[in-house]
Amino acid sequence: MSSPVLAQDEPPAELTDAYARWRVEVETDPARVLAEAQNAADFGPVEELRQHLVAEAAIAAGRLDVAVDALAWLFDKAQDGTDRFAAGMDRAELLVLLGRADEARAQLEDLGRAEPEGRRADSRHLAARRARLRHDLALAAGQGAAASSYARALLTRYPAEDATRRPGLSVGVGELDDAAKVRRGLALYEAWDYEEARAALEPFADHKEHAATVRWHLADIALNRLRDDPVLAEELYGELAAGRTRHAEAAHYQYARAQMRQERYDDALDTLEAYQARYPRGTWSEAVDYYRGWLPYDHRENERAIQGFEQYIDKRGYRTARSSLVIGFWAWAHIREQQWQKAIEVYERLHRYGNMLVEGKALYWQAYAHLQLEEREQAIARLDRLRQRYPVTYYGMLGEQLRATIEGKDPTASKVWWPPGSGQADDSPRVDIDDLPVARLSAADRERWQKVRWFVALGEPERAREAFLPMRRRVFAVVPADQQRAWIHALGQFVGDYHTMWNEVTGGSISAMPRLPDTSALETVMAYPRAYRQVVEEATSEFELPPELMWGIMRQESRYRPGQISHTDAVGALQMIPATARRIAEELHVDYNVRTFHRPEVGFRFSAFYMRRLLDVFAQRIVLMAGAYNSGPDVIKRWVEKNPGGDFAGLIEEFEYNEGRNYARKVTEHMLRYLYIYEDDAERRGMWLDRMFPLDRAIELPDDVGY
8 A cells, every 4th residue: 555645734846747737648548546545645734636547547547446446435435425425336337247147236235225415416416326236236237126116217217318218127117107297297397307398297197196286387388488389388277276175375476477487467367367366365366456557657557557556565564575676667667657756755765675676766757757847957966866876886976977967078988987996806825825823723624734735736626626525614713803704815815715705704795885895805805706707807808808797796606516417407696597508508619517517617617608599689789698598598588679769778677577687787787897997908998888888778679589
């Protein structure tokens, strides 16, 4: 056995250099890397890295026996549960290839029956591989009943996984009974494979036992998932609403939404009134009150909308989740009708909420309305307040353009007032990592900290971050109280934990710190970190994007968390769904790996490719591109074409998706602040400002805007 390296704070320089070289050469010369890694000294606190490298190189070099031994070490000693399971699974599959079936069965027994730990996508992927190998081994051993049981489990629990789709299962879908076929369809639905789920479930829409569940899911696919058949959804929801199943109340509400999707708003309102009469305290009773205003609003029946919104506030008050939205729509309906004074009065109600988007919107459009009334002084007064309260924000920038127009100056974004102090931020650490009072940590945490340092030095940031996060609060507790934020910032940069520093200074609010960012303050660079800077700059440089855009999207999507997974399985700090990632992988001619995609060095390139495409489709308009990243390009195309008149600022207000409208403005605002905090090149900053706040909204969109 090789002797371990010295147990020191960081690995020797020669090991760091060798490891970096091996990581590159393992694909081109795996035999050489294998020989050198086998002969290298034990990696001490991070020996798992050497074992991973040996296993990878051995597989590539055709030395499966060597890989099996390295994977055995990882299965026994790796710290991460998902890593252990994956190593055991890899080892079992290699043992089969080596003809050592009994050892493979023993390895599978060691893996147990429980679902693997970790991210849901990882768990499904690994569990399906385990079931498939058990099936194949049972089939090879002539254990037909056991193989059949595993095959049925694969078809009904993991039907969307590659392990299930691979040819050779001993049971086909046609051999399943009705209940199992329905379970398969529901599992496809849960795996977001809606096309196949629909095909699997449709034959059972009239099934005596399963009709209600099947119809509910078919309706949801038609209306909310694939969004391609609101007529069918209306029919199915109507039948469910009339019944006595557990779906009845929700189906009644969705029945109205299916009518909305067909632009049959009067029918939808009648359905909603019937819902509220049947369920006066129902889950969606508040939504009924909301739609009394919003449905006529969306059809530009402004007087009717105004009445509905006023009734909503009278009944529900100012403290519901939709109250500020309702007031904004109410005021905008007056703007549409050119009822300027009434718009000013209704917007006044938004000031109670504060917030850059909510109060900022009120101040901007009040100034605009004053200008239409030829009340120049009142307009300037509103804009003065907007500048004072919310400079360098989405509405603050629009306000500067409006002010320039009033004063007869050039309203081009790059030419308007820009606060002093821009581009002077220093985000370098304020404390030295070597000064961390390690002696105050427990012995176990001192060992963990040594692993963190080794992982960082060897270029394994994800492993460093995963090792550090469980102990971070204990580390923060041993530093001087007056230096705690400096240490949170320095340690966050060291291991790539940008979410913790952001959360520390914002309290977890995306709307925190509305005033002008102080570029000399540590809190500013913690709230707006240049997260994963090297990876971001490499990805954005390849696709000619501003890194500030990627940071803006990252801030809004995940608050800088690389391991973030949404309810729709969107993955990573930039939140891309697997279906989109797979399509991009084909265009980039690279593999999509569900287990590694969340890593910034993997997934960010996919997102940069997609951002570049959307920017090109939407004529370099940042706001539209951001909206498309969130809501889909087809939605944004429809929105632009539905609202051909008015200026660019007005176009954004007309976007009917509340989440998408908020997202587009907030991403633009985040990017704006990144430019203010870090960019000292006025020419470069100005180029992007003009694309963020264009004066001309006329763009030609292609028929096919992509996916």
